[in-house]
Amino acid sequence: MALVGVTSRSGKGSNNPLEVMLERGYQGKIYPVNPKGGTILGHRAYTSLLDVPEIPDVAVICAPRDTVPELFGQCCAKKVKLVIIVAQGFFDGDERGKLMQKEILKTAAKYGVRVLGPNTLGIVNNFNRFCTSFIRFMNPAAAAGILCQSGVFVVGAPQIFSGIGLLIDTGNTTDIEFSELLGHIVRDPRLKVINLHMESLRDGPQFMQAAKDAVALKPVIIYKTGASPGGAIITSSHTGALAGEDRIFDTAFKQCGLLRVEDVEEMIDLNKVFTTFNGIKGNRVGVVSISGGAAIIAVDACSRYGLEIAKMSSNTEAQLSELFPAWAHCSNPVDMWPAGMFHGFHESYRRILEAFIADPQMDAVICITGSFLDKEGDFLDTTELIREVAGKNPDKPVVTWTYGQRFQEYAREFEKENNVVYFYSIDRAARALSALYRYHHVIKKKERQPVSLPVNPGQAQVEKILSGKTAGSLSQTDVFEILESYGIPVARRGKAKNIEEAVSLAEKIGYPVAMKVLSPDIIHKSDAGGVRLNIGNVRQFEDAFTSMRREIELKHTGAQIEGVLIQEYLDKGTELLLGCKRDPQFGPVLAFGAGGVFTEIMNDISLRIPPLSEEETIDMIRETKVSKILAGARGATAVNLDVLTRCLTRLAQLALANPSISEMDINPLLAYADRVVALDARITLR
Template sequence: MHKLSLEQRITSMQTLFIPESIAIIGASADPSKPSGQPLESLLANGYKGKVYPVNPKYNELYNIPCYPSIFNVPGDIGLAIIAVPAAITISALKDCVSMGVKSAVVFTSGFAEMGGKGKVLQQEMTILARESGMVICGPNCMGIFSAHNALMANFAVTRLPERTITDSFLGFISQSGGFGAACYSSISERGIGFSHFVSTGNEADLEFSEYLAYMIADTNTKVIGGYLEGVKDGVKLARAAEMAIEAGKPVLLMKPGRHEVAARAAASHTGAMVGSDRVYDALFKQKGIIRVESVEELNEVLNILVSGKIPQGRKVCILATSGGSGVMLADKCVEFGLEVPELSADTRNKLDKLLPDFASSINPVDITSQVMTQPALLRQCAEIILADPGIDILMLCYWAETLGEVEIIEQIAEISGSTDKMVLNLVNGQEEAARDTLEKLHDKLIPASRDGEYAIRALKLLTWYNEKKIGYGSELSFPELPAGAREEVAAYLDDFAPGAKLTEFQAKKILRAYGIPCTKEILAVGPEEAVEASAILGCPVAMKIESPDILHKTDAGGVMLNIDSPEKVREAFTRITAAAGEYKRDADIRGVLVQEMLPPGTELIAGISRDSVFGSVVLFGLGGIFVEVLKDVAMRIPPLSEIDTMEMMDEIKGKKVLEGVRGRLPVDKKALSQVLLRLSMLASDFPQIAEMDINPLLAYPDGVAAADAVIVLKA
């Protein structure tokens, strides 16, 4: 029994999605029940393979034979749908294995979601799947739908849609059956065709990431969407995300849990800042997964993607029939990270020749109600704007009542079809007229919406995705480490027990080994040694308590700065050790660290923490004493690329501080990037590091230095 790679799992899932025959164990005559719906749906929707209902209560169902047992089925079975009570589900699966069935969908509930005996039964199901090679969807799921072979192995999607504007477009995976079914209905209403729909249930065998990988490999699927609450294997999700961006298939996920409170107390600042959802968010940003906040936002992104175009930049021109609506949209564009630039002089001159004197050629462009008497004006202005090389997106905003004629719709279709640039329509006005206009535009695969805010958010998400996709091919950066660094750190860490807390002096030995610049310092065990150390380093010096039991030294009165004479060094040694002893009477005090006094710099934090799902995480943000208050950090999962490190610096709210404020010069971002890359290597090489703080990491225009550090090993 061993774990298969994602590529191997994709191969083994073929019989789940493309079975040549299906047995329904526990089949019923009542289509309102989960046990009855699949049989009725498979027959009604034209499934081409063999269907074998299995239930000793019936001789026949829907005019086809029903068999008392799977052992009585006359042909091979590719997929079994299990719709029997939990107590006999394992027995039914074992029968399937003995008959050579390769895949199963288990509707039945009463497993791990119930705890106790149900959890034990589910573990038995997992072991059965691993040992037999059978792939299992569920238990406690609503099943699977695939459009291209009318596979209705579910009780959520009962009919192929009557109207689709694009077939086999979206694959959808949901860890909530009911919410997933609601998403299917909402998206289908817009005419967006599904390739697959999966309700994953308890994931006793197949996991969310494996369904994702299957749909990425599936030629019938162009985009993947989903509702994700969490995964067991973060590495697998990361790999699937890499496969998606390499294949050019956008992944749109709804992920609840943004405001989850971290469940554990941590010894380091970095440990306290890693909450599960924040790490998911970091992975999404790192691997190009588009995080959508609602079904409405998902619909708007899909509405753009079905056009076959993705915005190639952030620069928007708004062409509106109302000045007020144009200005409102411009505000929203800037709010969500798009740009509304000035049009070129040539573009404005051409527009001014067309527009009446009371119109405006400033972006946003107000063409006024003149378009009612001069319908060609819309197309003429749009063509001029789209020819401007400084514009990536054209946003047309108009009232359906004034532009409801077929001729105008055809103009808009011609505008959209004549350019590779994104053309988005925002339709205002009375409900019936607006809906009629939207439907006509959607039927022509032209992005159109009634909600400007959602549409603009969708544009922003897709411009981000495009930028991520373009930069994704960059090689991972591995800085050259000092000779023997890994061996040196490995030998050093061998001396520490699991769960050990390394002092600043000890932690910096590891940082220096990996080429991370640190302050010069000497450990003194008595006041006279401290005086000697200060003479070597040169006054003024900083002095800090050295104890594995006091990691937050400032709280204990264990830090004094700018000590500038031998007498003050002696006095500081006595005061620091006394304060530390008072703060924690049983503390293991190993002396005082005498340290060079660095000039003021920009105080940052960099470090490592561990997440229960994704493993090591690298963090970066504003440092100093306010780090836990502001929690202004960015995270990424090793290994990091140089692009990852630059994105981290750009992601923090305090990024302006890095660029220089109040007369300060910008910090050395190249040096900061090197620190983060080396931390990434350290985290990958030594997963036993549970938490690490470099706080503060002092940044200057010409370099960086670790002024303090803490390491906590995994227990």
């Protein structure tokens, strides 16, 4: 490797990556490059990269920003294949920095050079002691890989992770994208789990495909920051890319099978279980506790995270009943204190733990112990016992929590051997075991084959309607025609410009009818007083027309009124919302949920990023609360989900085939037993 622009300073505060590399014991060749030449830490320093006697595998430019373009030119002339740029102030800085980054990318493409960064601390490989960072990174090699978008993980990794194998800081991702690096790091056979720290994303579909491929190989944990509005603003300037809405990111992560964590502590916990255990056979848990109260806490935590409290096998029950007095009930979870009083604390704990580990009806064991302040008198110390028993049975996960004054000391004892995982709370233990189960039995087993949707026969008609249209809302007439072209049923309707046309149209459709104002200036018609429903005869119709016109004039003075929409009036169906929004990172995002005037208040919405398989579409529907009504809850008419999946698929086709569409809403879509009908809809072009 070549360190281009490396300083000759050493010692405290030198920020010298060569010094760090030598301290770590890296055995590869290192070529310092410094315009002053001479010797740096016992290595000859070359005044130019062009003078280095061989082509380095990688060059690290660790010089100030304004010198980077010239030094990068030397890298290109030397035909270096990978260049890591440490300096800040490019896309994350001023206009000059943005222009410099664009020029670097242009030059890199011309010479076939790959660039990591700028604004990166580069790569740490603990397997061969390689490190491009000036941070003194001394963690032991372990089976965890990290791909991050901030140097905070390079600086903080020794504190966050007890050990890591490979860490890559992507920086500004000028050239090498997050998705490409994920595809590389996940194939390292030395790694058992991959951690992602993401601030933002440029190409959502590319990332989703890389993530789906990665999850098929090993668990991938993701910590997404910038979820709050303030965090999103900082994110956009920090990485040079806009942060998308967090709910959409969450949807994408779930579709890919990524394990999203809410904080660094959860990331630590999940790494512990995935690097320690090779799997888990199910979600049935045994709990061995020295306290009945602590056992109840464990039961509650397991319930919260989808774990079952296992039922003891008859064999286990028979073995353990010998330990307990007649008045004590022996079941899972076990409060082993009564047994300890009769047969000795350690002996009882050992026999119970051995029985639980051997029980085929238990897939994991949570051990709860206590610690006294006086170490000499601490007969509750079972750390060695638990490690010993668990070490003989590596196929069954054993996790532990200790309450009392010396819990941190106990934690260090458990971490000496990699066969039991210690957690700082029962809740964290249950959450981590749940993630272990979900990956091996839900996520990994789910088929995530690429889905392609055929072109809808109505696409040619839609292209005619959209031809020549500019940004903004389409007319109601165009919207309904587009939906019908794609096979989405729409209520019988017509447009009228005055009351005479409206009366004639209502009689043609047949009473009862609904009346809605048509105006490009009025989006939410109900709020504006622009909707009249269940009009039963001509007299009611004329009164409704007059009252609606007056209300619109009062609430929306100056609004452009194109007329009124007269529709057949339908009721008794379940009101649903179907929608689609074009996200800058992921493209079209499909929405399904409870519809009607209270849809935003109810917030009963499920999102997916198309294209979707039929199974994914059904899962999307079943995620919502309204799906219980669709299934016939409380005497409601059950709806055939096939008609809904067809409708959602056609809406996805429409969004994917027409990139000019920014947003679509069908609200309400009335669902009946074997059919659906769109009553209102809007489409916005970008």
